[in-house]
Amino acid sequence: MTLTPLSYRVVDRRDETHDTVTLVLEPAANAVKPFAPGQFAMLYAFGVGEIPVSVSRIADGHRLTHTVRAVGAVSRALCGLRTGGWVGVRGPFGTAWDSAAAHGNDLLVIAGGIGLAPLRPLVDAVLAEPHAFGRLNVLAGSRTPADLLYQDEFPAWEKPFAAVTVDRPANGWTGRVGVVTTLLREARFTPSDTVAFVCGPEVMMRATARALIHQGVRPDLIRVSLERNMRCATGHCGHCQLGPLLLCRDGPVVGYDQAEPLLAVREL
Amino acid sequence: MALAREVALPGGTRIFEEGEKADRFWIIRSGTVALDVHMPGRGRVVVETIGAGSLLGWSWLCPPRQWHLAAETRDPVRAWEFDAAAVHDLCAEDTALGLSLVTVVAETIGDRLRATRTRLLDLYGPPGSQGSGPVP
Ligand SMILES: Cc1cc2nc3c(=O)[nH]c(=O)nc-3n(C[C@H](O)[C@H](O)[C@H](O)COP(=O)(O)OP(=O)(O)OC[C@H]3O[C@@H](n4cnc5c(N)ncnc54)[C@H](O)[C@@H]3O)c2cc1C
Ligand code: FES
Numbered sequence: 001m002t003l004t005p006l007s008y009r010v011v012d013r014r015d016e017t018h019d020t021v022t023l024v025l026e027p028a029a030n031a032v033k034p035f036a037p038g039q040f041a042m043l044y045a046f047g048v049g050e051i052p053v054s055v056s057r058i059a060d061g062h063r064l065t066h067t068v069r070a071v072g073a074v075s076r077a078l079c080g081l082r083t084g085g086w087v088g089v090r091g092p093f094g095t096a097w098d099s100a101a102a103h104g105n106d107l108l109v110i111a112g113g114i115g116l117a118p119l120r121p122l123v124d125a126v127l128a129e130p131h132a133f134g135r136l137n138v139l140a141g142s143r144t145p146a147d148l149l150y151q152d153e154f155p156a157w158e159k160p161f162a163a164v165t166v167d168r169p170a171n172g173w174t175g176r177v178g179v180v181t182t183l184l185r186e187a188r189f190t191p192s193d194t195v196a197f198v199c200g201p202e203v204m205m206r207a208t209a210r211a212l213i214h215q216g217v218r219p220d221l222i223r224v225s226l227e228r229n230m231r232c233a234t235g236h237c238g239h240c241q242l243g244p245l246l247l248c249r250d251g252p253v254v255g256y257d258q259a260e261p262l263l264a265v266r267e268l
Numbered sequence: 269m270a271l272a273r274e275v276a277l278p279g280g281t282r283i284f285e286e287g288e289k290a291d292r293f294w295i296i297r298s299g300t301v302a303l304d305v306h307m308p309g310r311g312r313v314v315v316e317t318i319g320a321g322s323l324l325g326w327s328w329l330c331p332p333r334q335w336h337l338a339a340e341t342r343d344p345v346r347a348w349e350f351d352a353a354a355v356h357d358l359c360a361e362d363t364a365l366g367l368s369l370v371t372v373v374a375e376t377i378g379d380r381l382r383a384t385r386t387r388l389l390d391l392y393g394p395p396g397s398q399g400s401g402p403v404p
Contacts, residue, residue: 113392143392167387169314174342177302178316179383179391185321204391207382
């Protein structure tokens with residue numbers, strides 16, 4: 001784990017949507033250790049600040065791929081970087097999507113909005129080793145059709161099963177409308193033999209987990225990724241505390257059996 | 269199931285319109301149906317799509333028995349169509365059947381209400397954000 005930021009250069013940049021950008025970074029000299037799907041880096045926008053951002057693809061070599069949605073000062077600065085720009089990187093931090101727990105089981109990968117970014121490396125890993133798993137389902141919800149990430153990758157995910165739904169359809173949208181839980185009806189899985197990986201805003205993860213439990217998926221086999229503001233990312237400052245957990249160290253990926261009682265408490 | 273008849277509806281069929289008498293309901297076997305509402309100046313706005321295994325229509329169950337949304341098939345749909353008056357009569361005769369039917373319909377209404385409330389929270393936005401502007 002790297003405690004001081006290492007310099008990385010932006011070698012590729014792609015606009016995913018009107019407010020979301022994917023950056024590919026290459027180390028100037030020393031590289032951080034390899035990431036597992038679900039882990040995050042602290043990305044430092046020089047002169048602005050540092051924020052946690054998950055890896056959105058795990059590539060060979062020392063390159064890092066992150067997808068960032070511009071919501072405030074730091075994420076906006078990162079999204080504004082051009083090729084050749086510089087970023088500071090610390091990491092890898094946090095727990096991963098433990099795909100090994102899903103070996104032999106059906107898989108539900110359920111994303112809301114930018115939540116698809118941390119889940120994409122998991123989908124890649126499962127597709128690279130399809131025989132190790134049961135049926136894969138990728139379900140994604142977004143506010144509008146224009147907010148959907150990675151649209152060009154869906155055809156590859158549709159081969160197992162993938163479906164998207166939006167909250168607010170635009171003119172000409174012929175896809176599904178409604179919350180992401182409505183897609184569960186079409187997904188192909190046996191609830192008692194299913195591991196679910198869920199990432200999105202907390203309300204979405206709660207609604208999804210409840211629907212899954214209602215269908216018979218075990219709470220400890222529902223993995224969610226919890227976000228809190230992070231400062232040190234090394235378990236020292238306490239900024240990311242949620243009850244007994246320090247999410248930079250014990251999270252962001254936790255079982256819903258552990259998360260549910262903590263999310264039910266209004267403020268801890 | 270004796271009260272049901274199998275129907276096949278091509279894509280783009282208007283199944284019912286807002287305000288019309290709700291005298292039938294369907295259980296979708298395959299395909300998708302979009303529920304829409306007419307908004308002055310914006311035309312038809314789809315508020316939800318439903319697919320295989322879903323109940324289409326519950327307004328027949330209680331007064332004023334008028335559709336509060338309109339429904340159109342997105343693609344070819346196969347469904348079981350039920351005549352609401354006949355189902356009402358059967359439920360009046362067999363109250364146990366009536367209760368289980370009402371429970372199933374109430375569950376559907378509950379699901380849709382929950383989904384609607386969750387959507388009102390702006391489900392996929394980060395906390396505190398009010399829609400998102402372009403990246404500067
Ligand atoms: C483990 C982890 C992984 C993450 N992965 C990604 C990722 O892959 N891509 C991505 O775009 N973002 C990711 N985030 C969220 C990202 O860190 C926040 O968007 C960022 O901290 C906002 O900083 P800012 O200075 O741009 O905005 P600020 O000015 O700090 O905040 C702007 C708005 O964002 C909200 N916000 C701030 N911090 C967070 C947070 N941690 N989570 C949710 N909302 C927040 C604020 O409430 C406010 O409404 C991740 C967060 C965590 C904890
Ligand atoms: S961010 Fe400092 S303890 Fe987690």
